[in-house]
Every structure is written in C-alpha cells, then in structure tokens.
Amino acid sequence: MGETRSNNNVVYRCTYHVVWCPKYRRKVITGDVDIRLKQIIREVCTERDAPIVELETMPDHVHLLVTVDPQYGIHRLVKQIKGRSSRLIRQEFPEVRSRIPTLWTNSYFVATVGGATLEIAKRYVESQRNV
Template identity: 65%
Template sequence: MEYKSNNVVCSCKYHVVWCPKYRRKVLVNGVDIRLKALIEKVCSECRIEIIGMEIMPDHVHLLMEVDPQFGIHKAVKQIKGRTSRILRQEFSWLTTRLPTLWTNLYFVSTVGGAPLSVIRQYIFACDGMAALVSVYPSVPLLGERLACLLYALAHDVPSKG
C-alpha cells in the first residue's frame, strides 16, 4: 500500500518487536489468537497494512506498512494500548500475573536493506527464537537489558553460551 498526497508518494515498512511485562510467557491459551485478531482490527481501523505477524509466547513480531503522516510510534502505541486493555478485560488471569500487559519499550527497524520476502520468511520461521536468545547478565534488568533482548530477537542474534 502506498500513501499519497499532492506531491509525495510514500512506502514505509517497519519490523516491530515487543514483549509482555517481565517477558512472561502469557501469549498462550487463546490469548495469542485473540491478540492476532485485535491487532488486525486496530490496524484496519488505522489504515495500517500488516505484511507479516508472528506471536510467540513471550514476544510479538509485526511487519507493517504505516503512513508516515500517522507515524510508527502512534501506530505501535495504538496497537499496544488497545490490545492490552481488551485482553486484560477478556482474560482476567492476565491482571493477576502482570501489573500491565506490555513493557513500555519496543524495537522498530525500517525494512529497506532486505527484500520483503526474506523478512516475511524470517517472521514466520521464528518459532525457536526464544530458545536462541539469552540476555547478558551484566546488563541491568530493566531498560537496557530489555532493549538488548528486543534487538537480539529482531536480528536473530545467537545466545551467549
């Protein structure tokens, strides 16, 4: 999908990764299926095209095209905010395990260097990603450590032995 104005045509594609709070494996037992449906609904309402999506027990990969006037930050904020509120209403056990569903952080990378077919193939083949990633213990628990984890998830960094 291209976004057009009077004198500009844009095509901005992004790979976004985010995790539940404390990287808990809560995207299971129907939560993953409902989350996928909610993301599709929010994206259609905001005119965001989903190119690829993979929901793992402890993180979400999303390949999407966003109107640059709308902005990637606003898109992710809409998706995370609305899905958190609805999922916590529908699955009450999420409210007892976590103070909030999502962390404040997310990783976003523009898709430009690699062909979309390669990125799409990567997103749908990431079933074993959680097993590949281990966060270095010397990095503090919050903030930088989560940012390192999100970067590793997005770039298929092998775990530290």
C-alpha cells in the same frame, strides 16, 4: 520490494519490523490470548490503513511487519496497538491481569525494512513460530 502507497500529500513505501514483549517477558501469549491478540492487532491496523505484511506471536513476544503512512507514524500505531490490546486482553482474561500489572513493557524494537531485505525479514518472522 513492497507496494507504493499514497495519501493526499505523500507517496510512500514505509514497512517496519516491530517487536515487543509482555511485562517481565512473561509467557502469556498462548491459546485464546494469542488468538484475541492477533485479532486486536489486525483491527487496529485495518482502522489505520496499515497493511500487515506478516504477524507472528511467541509466548513472550510479538513480531509485526507492517506498512505505515509516515504522516501517521509507526510510534502512534504501536502505541495504539499496545494500548488497546493491553486494555482488552486484561479485561477479557483475568488470569493475565493477575500475573502482571500491565500487559506490555514500555519499550519496543523497530527497524525499517526495504528493498531486497523485505523477503528476508518476512521469512524470518514466518520462521519464528518454528523456533
């Protein structure tokens, strides 16, 4: 059912399934951009002590299963991932910068994952590469 975690004030088990897309759903998450994006996501999650359960990218969207401290919040984590990755990817890959005005759309999908559905969600994210 997932690992129970704690901070100074809260004992929690908050796992989220997050999906977001590049602006205009452009297929820019390929090759070196894909590799660098995953590295940035892992760095942010490590800094925020938000363990990644599963991470998969498609050319036009990202799936992330992540456990987040409820006092930090999923919105703050996603905002930090999208902000840092947009800035760094657009600096490091001029071809991305020339194709879209900003890397990400303002929106994203998020759902809580828990109990028996965690394994189902994990299998779903893992299977996305084969679609």
